[in-house]
Structures are given as C-alpha cells and as structure tokens.
Amino acid sequence: MDAKNTTVVVGMSGGVDSSVVAYLLKKQGYNTIGLFMNNWEEKDDSGCCTSADDYADVRRVASKIGIPYYSINFAKEYQDKVFSEFLAEYKAGRTPNPDVLCNREIKFGPFLNFAKSIGADKIATGHYCRVEEKEGLFYLKKAKDQNKDQTYFLNQLNQSQLSMVMFPIGEETKPTIRKIAIEQDFSTATKKDSTGICFIGERKFKEFLKNYIPASTGNIVDKRTNEILWHHDGVMYYTLGQRKGLGIGGRNVGTGESWFVVDKDVKNNILYVTQGEGSELYSSACVVNSLNWIPRIPTEKTFDCFAKFRYRQLEQAVSVHINDDGSANVIFKEKQRAVTPGQYAVFYSTGHDDYNGYCLGGGVIDKVIF
C-alpha cells in the first residue's frame, strides 16, 4: 500500500492510544485525518461534559502532529442502534455489552461510512488488536500486548468492515504507546485510560440505569433454602456473579462468606443468591446466538477452540457445535464462573499463552447450562 496516496481517517477519542495512532500514521506518510465522535450528549455524574475536554485534547494533539481534524455527532445513531438495545436487554433481565454493539453499529457503521464519504481509503482506531489479510480473507488477530487485547469487543465485525481498518498499535504494548506519547509531549500522554461504557463514560451504574429503568422492589432469596434474606430495588440492576450492592450483612447461620447473585427471576422479580463460591455459580455449557464468524463460518460443525465469556477473562478451552439454525452450543472443558446471558462468548484459535492466535468471532450468550 502506497502511504502517500492513501487517506486514513483516525477515530480520535482524546485518549493516548488514538493520539499515538494518528502520530504513527502521519509519520509513516499516510494522508491522515483525525475524526472525533460525540455520541452522548449528557453530562457525567459530576455534571461535567467530558467530551468537550476530550475534543480539546484531540485538537491539541492533531495540531501538534499537523493533521486536519473534525468532530461529528452520531448521538441519534448511538441511541437507535446501541442504547435502545442496551435498555431492552436490561429490561429483559440480561446483561448486555453495549461496547461490542458500538463497534459494529457506530465505529464500523456511520463512522466508517462518513470516513469514506470524505475520501478515506482506510479508517484506523486505537484498539489493541491486529488484522491480517490472507488469500483475500481478513483475520482478526489478538494484540501483541495480551494484557490489553481488545478483540473481544470486535468479535462482531464482518469482512467488509475488517477490510477497511488499520490497527496500528496492535503490534505494540501499552507501555510503548505511553512512552511515544510522552516523547511527543502529547497532552494525552499521562491521561488515565478511559473506562465505562464507550462514549458514556464511568457512571455510578445503578443510579445511571435508574434513569431509564424504574426501580421495582422485590425479594432476595437464598437459592438453596428458598429463604427470603433481604430486598432489592430491581433485579435488572444486578448481574450474575455480582457481590457488591446486595446489602446482605452477617447472619447467625451460614459460613459468614459473601453472597453472590446466581439467578434472576424477572417475571416474579426475585433475585436469587447463594453464600460463598458455590456450585450454583459455575456452569458447564451455554447456547450462543447472533453469531458472527471471522473470517467465515467454520467448515466443521463441531470443533475445539478457546473462548472468553467476558472481557479480561483468560481464554478457556471449549468445544463448539454449530446448530442448523445458526446458533451454537458451547461446552466448557472446565466449569465457568458466572457466565451471563446477554454477554458475548468470543472464540479464539489459541489459549491465553499464545498471543499469535485469531479471534474466530463470537455471539450473544442466550442460555446457560449448569
């Protein structure tokens, strides 16, 4: 690819990673354009509009590098394609992952289209992962920095989306990126990594959800004894495996260990818990739908691979069977803790000890089998 004749639009968030991406591309000679997105127009918990600060950082960094930059607003698309689904899932008692959708529906949707419309040959983002082209197919490869690997969030990307993207920092490690940013004296160099839902940011989660999903008091019940232990303010505010926020204190029976959410009965508004790391927390298989396969549907209906059931979990050995309806049964070699409907099961060709593996795609966990 001839860098000089290639226009790359970089999604700049105002963080270190995308700052360095823009810098590296420019340095390599690409015709580089920075594009900032503002997809959430509400103020944060402390009443600050963080996106304004982020855009200020984008301006500073882009100016320093010497590239043009723009800002665009996809708040409506975010609302329609990501946030509404997010709420619908929570209302159904599941635990969605909005950031996976955000990638598929926004960054690799309207953002990509807009980039094309202003002449982009490629887009680039600050994700820690790699894309590899072999025989006309695009593979999503794990990041070299295993600790930061973000392929989990990109499991829903299709071939046409992957064909358009560059991940310039996938071959680097986070410390290296920080070092480059410091050397270049970017205002983002020592900025804390952003967390929380992409574009929405860190929130007191339950309070945030309460703005959209009304509270509904119900009982917290011991799954083993059926005893009512305490009360909750809405089953949808809790997720499986959760410990914090239950408010169940000491009791004169039991082991004195913490209590964890193990089941939710949305219809009857009951939150089931057990004390300690009990077997109720560990499942042996799950059914996954909304599957996307990278680079294409596996030729074998049944195969062994590795999987993560949530971000930052180490890859686990599993056996996958693709059903005729397109869903898949995933059988765990070892029991897994708190596998939760609504989250994504993401497949990998290698375990956690080999970062030269590929993300094979993934789908939404629909049912969990104990």
Add this chain to the structure above:
RNA sequence: UGGGGUGUAGCCAAGCGGUAAGGCACACGAUUUUGAUUCGUGCAUGCGUUGGUUCAAAUCCAGCCACCCCAG
C-alpha cells in the same frame, strides 16, 4: 409476677481483669473501553445503663433498663 438467659460497630461474632480479633455489609481507591469479579485501604476512645471494687474492668460486684425463653 416468679425462675432462667442475653445485651460488644449496620449485621453476625471473639474476648472471661491488663488497655476492643475476625467475618459480612458499607465507603473510597487500584484494576477495567460492558456489567461483574478480584485486590488495597478505611470503618467502636468504646463493649445496654448507673454506680462500686481494683494500679488497671467489656471482663468482678450491685441497682436499673431492654429483649428472649420457661412457668402462670
């Protein structure tokens, strides 16, 4: 009313004369582009209350209060 028992942080709970363990909950922080998990730190100048004994009392003694159980 008589007899017995118990009163230690929001909840459990050690301590049994020597200057308040621990767990759960909670708060904050670290980690984290979901939600969680995990990790770290904090959390009773005071042990129902009032007196007494003692160099020293949550611990011993007495009165009072509250709650529980058994009798009536």
